[in-house]
Amino acid sequence: MDFENDLNPAQYQAVTAAGGPLLVIAGAGSGKTRTIVYRLARLVQQGVDPASILLLTFTRKASQEMLSRAAMLLGHGGDILPGVCGGTFHAFAYAALRRHHQTLGFPQGFTVIDRADADELIGRVKDDLGLGKGDKSFPKKSHVAELIGKSRNKECRVADIISRESFHLLPHADDLERMADGYAAAKAAHHLMDYDDLLFLLERLLVEHEDVREFYRRRFTHIMVDEYQDTNRVQARLITLLAPHTGNVMAVGDDAQSIYAFRGATVDNILAFPRIFPGTAVIKLEQNYRSTQPILELTNAILQNAGEKYDKTLFSTRTDGPKPELLRPFSDITQARMAVVKIRELARKWPLHEIAVLFRAGYQSYALEVELGKANIPFQKYGGIKFSEAAHIKDVLAYPRVVANPLDPAAWTRCLSFVPKIGPKTALRLMEAVRLGDQAAIDKAAKKHPQLAELFAFLDSLRAMPPHPGPILERAIAHHAPHLMEKYPDDYPRRLTGLEQLQQIASGYSSLDALLADMTLESPDEDKRKAREDHLVLSTVHSSKGLEWSAVLLLDLVDERFPSRHALTRDEDLEEERRLLYVACTRARDYLGLFVPETLYNRQAGVCSPVQPSLFVRELPASLCTMVRESLSGRPVPQSDSPDFAPPRPLSGSAAAPPSGPITACEPAPPRTDPSLLGYCRHKVFGRGKIIARLEGGKCRVNFPGFGPKMILSDYLEME
């Protein structure tokens, strides 16, 4: 290993830094992973026992990649560096809690629940408290779950979250607090833990049990934390608690890439690190190995207007390359077609899997997905449903879950839902009967439903088996197969294949609990990146973190979409959107294309309305990109003049026809008396009404039942 040659001076400094706290600010594409891997390898080479190194990462994939690369450096072949304890905070917390579960008063262990299970439980709490019945203004259970989760991650009251970002729910604040309490109580009663509990409970374990804390502080002499900018407050406290006596805590991150504030991550952690660990050496990695200089100039400009940060300016030795392009389709609908044309062009230069299309939110790629289908371009979407979230997987896992924890309500309802005539209510009663050991009630129900007796017999037989996940899963799948066929008649074979994969995964485990926890903590959503050969990549910006492509296209860079309209009111939210854009643009190696549609199609109104380019695009110096307009044929046309962000002129009047094709997209709007514009509409005060006529000045005559005809500005109407 030739550290000096393989690394640049800053990287070398980070890799060879002596003991003590170390903070590495690693700009995008600056060889962050390389630095961690080399440091890991060097420590081991210097005789540090791998088992005394703790490597905390954001995803399991990241940790595996680092460990196997370090092993390679050390000449261990393709193996993963043996002994190093690596994984996510949640997975580490789970392992620790499991080890010490008696200490914490969970003699029977516990089950980790995912977001869907939490939603369900919260729904039940809502019913129990009799809240929200017939009240349309009461938030849905998943929304409530979100609020509760946020309050825990940010460590404030639910009411605070509400008053900060959902003030329309303030009338329900008390009820929502009660639900948060009820949810916590329900989890305790059923031996369940959600993601947040894992972290808080680990903290409690370490604070209250000095012996346990000392155990870990001695066991790990070196702690390395990746993506430190995405840690929340508990996670930072956990690091402090775990910090070894040697003081060897290394945090790596980039404050400019902090994009998880919505779930409690705070940039403060990385900014405060040197204060919390006095004597911290701070090293900045600023040389970028990924992108061309023109792309970096744009990304640096995006950061220019950011608030508090570690100042850094990325530079590259790759001075060549085209400027980023600003692509201007007529609308978000024609954007999809224009993107396909662009993708075809890029695909002449790079394989498809070197091209990615990124967007702010999952739904923004729907139109493109349709066009890609028509154009026969294969693609792979990231951020979609994960393997372990697929319904059939959860269905099958419900059986072993009942075996592992007979108090698990979500698991019971799932199993029992396959017995005809048994719904949520009966399922709940049966679970109670099981809990109380009320054999009479169970027998009675079993007599009534023959299939129920079968199910109980089956579950008992599972319980009687030795606790090996492999065989248990095999039986569960066999038992479930008929239901699968019934539930997914056309999709049956594909899902069965998925279950066989699950069986494979399960047989690699020796403990049922560990399998179940892993399935909720880190779904093996595989290395489909490399596995699927030549697929275009579609991804949300969040899921693109840490990845890179030769060419990157970014969709919908207009106000309300990116930045998202939810982020427009508060400054800190807007700052996060800016960093999100920064992350997106820094994924590109050679080509970056930014789509800025001139109009957005409004489905309800059936028209396209003009939009402003994204705030972040507007503030960019025009010289940093090239503008390309959409021609009538859908082909891009380079513009000789520099970008100009005067608000786009309305195509005709206040509305244009829906863009069904490139040509019709700019046909003149129909005359104002066109009957197609005389449909039904809604008004905040008068309710539903019928438009009788369109008048000058954007006004309409509308007939509201019960109120009679009124003259209304169409801005105040919502079309149906």
Place this chain on the structure above:
DNA sequence: TTTACGGCAATTTTT
């Protein structure tokens, strides 16, 4: 109490 159906709203990001 279950199940089927239809209306209706919403649609950010996720360990």
Place this chain on the structure above:
DNA sequence: TTGCCGTAAA
């Protein structure tokens, strides 16, 4: 488009 929720029928 989906998916949630309330309603009505069985």
